Amino acid sequence: NDPGAFDVIANDYSQYIQNILTTCGLMFTILCGYTFYFVYQQQESVYYSLYEEVTVAISLLEQISLVCQGRDDMYFNILSCIDRYVREDLTQFAIEPAVLLSARPVDDPLEEIMYATSVGEPSVIYQTVKSLRQARAARLGSLQRKLPPIQMILLYTLATIVLSTFPVLGAGVQTLGGEGILKVQSVYIAFTVAGIFIALGVINELRNPAGKGAYNALTVLSVMVEGLEDELENR
Template sequence: MYQQQEAVYYALFAEVTEAKSLLEQTALLTRGRPLYGKILKCIDSYIKNDLKMLRVSPTLLLSRRPDLDPLESIMYYTSVGTPSAVYDTVRTLRQARATRLGALQRKLPSAHMFLLWVLAGIELVSFPLLGAGTQTIGGYNILTVEGVLFGVMTFGIVLTLRTIGELWEGRGGVYNVDGVLETMVTGLEEELDERRREAEESEGSIQIQIPDVPERRK
């Protein structure tokens, strides 16, 4: 499970890096063109509806196909006849995405965790039963020792199972990547917002001049 968490971090770093490269490449190729705003909108859709959707099952993200795939739209906008250099970046980005989805996929079924909790419950219940009657041998002081041992054992079992559960879940808990991913994409989202505002301002500054219609002579 720890290796799975490590693979998730490596995949996220690779995917965010490729997303930044894609943003820079598309800005160099299409900046100042009418398609610039559409491409930035596609990148924003990919970040919000795919990269940051950690709580959605990876199998659902991989199986569903939106009506308009943002990465496919970017390749369409930047390709004329033959695929441009953006094609390689999009392909690498999809490979990093596949690695992330594979690392986030649960490797153990829910029944595995249920059986671990059942085993822990049986062990905790059997401890007082096995220790019953020991006060006749060691006196009532032995019950204090058994109580302390029972408390320590309960704390250790619950802590261990909770840690395993957090590693098994992978997101939404203590051992999660939600906060790390939010920090990683903060700079990317800020740069994307600035570029989108710049694109909107440049589009708004472009005015189509229509020549005046000459008046008819009477």
């Protein structure tokens, strides 16, 4: 509440603080826009890959029913492999994609399906398993975190600078416009704070498709595989 300090801020002809606010605000806007576009593209690729993988998995289940007619032991063995694939791979968003991809072939249910259906030469199932592997690779690649934590730290740092310099400038303006102008500026900063935190919250949710927010892909996946799981149980 020092009037002298307010006069210095109000009559700062070099506009040092204003330039800090303008520069950091512009940097935050550009970086936030590019970050949102990047994580939104990643989220979109997650949905595309999930739809493709579930579709190929259903196609594999249908082909298995035709190929394994009259061979009940092999049929139930392959069904258990598909069920294990759905439970331990397709719906496991919490495990790092690189860890899933580095699993040994002996622990791979798709490998077991290929060996069980291909004797001497690849069967018609081989091409479907190959397509399922490609769809799986697309899913794991889209789920891999590509945004380094330092970028979010930079965003939060710029947001903090913007929000901390705005009240300082507003305090200096009261020497020109009186106390009433502070009420107007309090509304402005309220909208600014809300907008910045909403933007950062959306980016954080898009960064984590397996989260519990509005943009999580796990809820959509659970609906997609519900029919596949019911079909496996019925068969």
